[in-house]
Amino acid sequence: MGQARASGYDGIPRWIYGIAAAGGLFVLLPLAAMAARVNWPQFIPLVTSDSSLTALGLSLRTSAASTALCIVFGVPLALVLARSTFPGQRLLRAFVLLPLVLPPVVGGIALLYTFGRQGLLGRSLEVAGIQIAFSTTAVVLAQTFVALPFLVVSLEGALRTAGGRYEAVAATLGARPTTVLRRVTVPLVLPGLASGAVLSFARSLGEFGATLTFAGSLQGVTRTLPLEIYLQRETDADAAVALSLVLVAVAVTVVGLTYRRPGTPGRRSAPAGADPAGADLRRAAAGGRPDGNR
Amino acid sequence: MSFHVQATLGTRGFDVGLGLAPGETVAVLGPNGAGKSTLLNVIAGLLRPDSGRAEIDGKVLFDLDGGASTWTAPHHRGTALLAQEPLLFPHLSALENVAFGPRSAGIRRKTARESARKWLAAVDAGELEARRPAELSGGQAQRVAVARALAANPEVLLLDEPMAALDIHAAPLLRRLLKKVLAGRRAIIITHDVLDALMLADRVIILEAGRITEEGPTQEVLQRPRSRFAAGLAGLNLFPGTLTSTGIRTAEGLEVAGHQDEEVFPAGAGQPGVAAFPPSAVSVFLTDAHGSPRNSFAVTVTDLEQHGDQIRVRADGMSADITPAASADLGLAPGMTVYFVIKAAAVAVYPA
Numbered sequence: 001m002g003q004a005r006a007s008g009y010d011g012i013p014r015w016i017y018g019i020a021a022a023g024g025l026f027v028l029l030p031l032a033a034m035a036a037r038v039n040w041p042q043f044i045p046l047v048t049s050d051s052s053l054t055a056l057g058l059s060l061r062t063s064a065a066s067t068a069l070c071i072v073f074g075v076p077l078a079l080v081l082a083r084s085t086f087p088g089q090r091l092l093r094a095f096v097l098l099p100l101v102l103p104p105v106v107g108g109i110a111l112l113y114t115f116g117r118q119g120l121l122g123r124s125l126e127v128a129g130i131q132i133a134f135s136t137t138a139v140v141l142a143q144t145f146v147a148l149p150f151l152v153v154s155l156e157g158a159l160r161t162a163g164g165r166y167e168a169v170a171a172t173l174g175a176r177p178t179t180v181l182r183r184v185t186v187p188l189v190l191p192g193l194a195s196g197a198v199l200s201f202a203r204s205l206g207e208f209g210a211t212l213t214f215a216g217s218l219q220g221v222t223r224t225l226p227l228e229i230y231l232q233r234e235t236d237a238d239a240a241v242a243l244s245l246v247l248v249a250v251a252v253t254v255v256g257l258t259y260r261r262p263g264t265p266g267r268r269s270a271p272a273g274a275d276p277a278g279a280d281l282r283r284a285a286a287g288g289r290p291d292g293n294r
Numbered sequence: 295m296s297f298h299v300q301a302t303l304g305t306r307g308f309d310v311g312l313g314l315a316p317g318e319t320v321a322v323l324g325p326n327g328a329g330k331s332t333l334l335n336v337i338a339g340l341l342r343p344d345s346g347r348a349e350i351d352g353k354v355l356f357d358l359d360g361g362a363s364t365w366t367a368p369h370h371r372g373t374a375l376l377a378q379e380p381l382l383f384p385h386l387s388a389l390e391n392v393a394f395g396p397r398s399a400g401i402r403r404k405t406a407r408e409s410a411r412k413w414l415a416a417v418d419a420g421e422l423e424a425r426r427p428a429e430l431s432g433g434q435a436q437r438v439a440v441a442r443a444l445a446a447n448p449e450v451l452l453l454d455e456p457m458a459a460l461d462i463h464a465a466p467l468l469r470r471l472l473k474k475v476l477a478g479r480r481a482i483i484i485t486h487d488v489l490d491a492l493m494l495a496d497r498v499i500i501l502e503a504g505r506i507t508e509e510g511p512t513q514e515v516l517q518r519p520r521s522r523f524a525a526g527l528a529g530l531n532l533f534p535g536t537l538t539s540t541g542i543r544t545a546e547g548l549e550v551a552g553h554q555d556e557e558v559f560p561a562g563a564g565q566p567g568v569a570a571f572p573p574s575a576v577s578v579f580l581t582d583a584h585g586s587p588r589n590s591f592a593v594t595v596t597d598l599e600q601h602g603d604q605i606r607v608r609a610d611g612m613s614a615d616i617t618p619a620a621s622a623d624l625g626l627a628p629g630m631t632v633y634f635v636i637k638a639a640a641v642a643v644y645p646a
Contacts, residue, residue, distance in 0.1 A: 165381055171368035172338045172375040173446040175398035180369075183394070187385040 108213025158192020
């Protein structure tokens with residue numbers, strides 16, 4: 001959010017810049033340190049080895065699948081949380097956001113007791129001939145579990161900021177709720193949805209703990225890039241560092257593509273003399289909602 | 295009556311019933327928080343009243359009285375809402391915004407666009423069709439919003455202070471436009487501006503604290519207001535009270551002599567009535583000036599303000615317009631006690 005204005009007073013005390021710089025360095029320095037340790041002459045062979053490419057491909061495929069699942073479940077969840085009121089709403093929000101603060105290992109264990117062979121649903125699925133644990137499906141589920149809150153938080157924020165007034169107008173013009181959702185709501189919050197999806201994708205890409213617990217580490221089936229890196233670290237540090245750099249590059253590219261500028265085109269036409277977005281933000285803040293990632 | 299609504303909302307102290315004849319436009323005026331927007335939201339289906347009933351030409355919008363309650367969803371009501379802000383969908387061009395209503399009604403894209411072009415032309419915005427809302431000025435956007443509301447072919451058009459957010463140059467243009475498109479159309483317009491009521495509405499309703507305090511043909515309400523709010527709109531001083539043979543006696547026992555038009559309002563003494571007179575009919579004196587038949591009230595000046603080329607003297611809820619020279623001669627200042635003198639012939643007295 002901290003893009004500097006071209007001119008004018010920004011109201012930030014000078015010492016804040018010092019601390020902000022230290023914070024930035026805290027993130028950048030380790031990345032630089034890692035990049036410095038890359039065995040550059042061997043870089044290409046290291047990252048194009050069979051196991052590396054398999055892991056990277058699996059990571060991209062499963063992350064794409066879990067992002068799709070996040071959108072399928074996250075959009076309705078965000079809508080229900082942002083726009084309607086029902087008993088237990090705060091509780092539902094708390095539970096949806098839980099994976100954000102839960103150690104992924106715990107998530108993996110929970111999934112195992114749900115979809116595993118002896119799990120809550122797993123036993124019935126087993127009877128139906130479906131085995132989820134330790135399969136690629138399990139990877140996708142583990143990633144969805146940890147990535148879903150990112151999409152929900154970001155979209156819920158966007159929905160609250162946009163407010164429900166456009167939808168009300170659309171309804172009085174004769175549009176049924178599904179039409180309103182398709183032609184008004186989704187286009188209005190598309191930037192929020194996109195950033196939520198990107199965050200989910202990035203989180204899925206980096207998922208490790210839940211995947212290892214729930215899906216294991218079978219090459220080509222469940223061994224995603226983070227698992228491969230962890231494995232390589234014990235035998236071949238150079239490969240681990242090289243692959244880490246690849247993961248950083250992919251993540252930076254994905255996030256950078258969507259976060260070029262806050263205030264993506266097509267946000268809203270600011271109606272003259274009114275500040276509905278600001279008012280909604282204040283309302284949202286007063287409601288104690290974790291802020292959206294925009 | 296082809297359109298009728300009656301609704302109560304306990305929590306807001308809202309209890310309003312009103313009807314519209316075909317092609318009739320009604321202006322709703324009232325102080326802030328009187329429930330004007332509540333009324334429109336109830337009709338549009340955005341707010342559910344506790345009880346009441348509404349129907350348009352036999353179609354029930356809601357019926358919450360009795361056992362089985364009926365509730366028609368907003369998109370089935372045919373009550374397009376035009377708000378203070380245009381609220382054009384920012385991701386759609388002006389043309390697609392106007393075509394939104396017809397498209398939602400299931401009309402094919404091409405036909406809907408043709409209809410949208412027609413409505414854009416009707417609001418003098420034909421050349422704006424390719425623009426995005428962000429590229430329109432406030433006045434242009436509100437014109438497009440009018441076209442969008444009309445294109446939905448509403449059975450009742452609901453306008454919630456459509457001019458309030460426009461600058462002083464854009465407002466008269468939109469007012470003229472609304473006069474054109476509202477002619478012969480069933481509409482309810484909320485406004486703060488008496489000019490809107492005069493130009494656009496056949497009838498006015500004064501809404502205060504969730505109740506209708508006065509209603510009638512626009513001219514009549516402005517000429518013979520019965521509520522303080524309507525009197526304020528018309529720029530008249532108003533004394534409610536009881537009719538006497540010579541005028542009005544207020545609840546505080548103040549006698550106001552006036553002239554009663556027996557032919558128009560044949561009413562006897564003892565009935566509730568009001569006395570009204572314009573600020574221009576008030577003379578200001580420093581001493582009590584008796585003489586018949588006239589009214590003389592001792593009042594304390596609260597405010598002096600420029601009003602056109604006159605000075606408006608406010609005192610104890612009454613206003614007097616005098617020339618700046620007269621004000622200077624009298625040496626008027628807030629806190630002074632003066633006498634407001636009004637000839638009885640200038641005071642209109644009529645039943646409330």
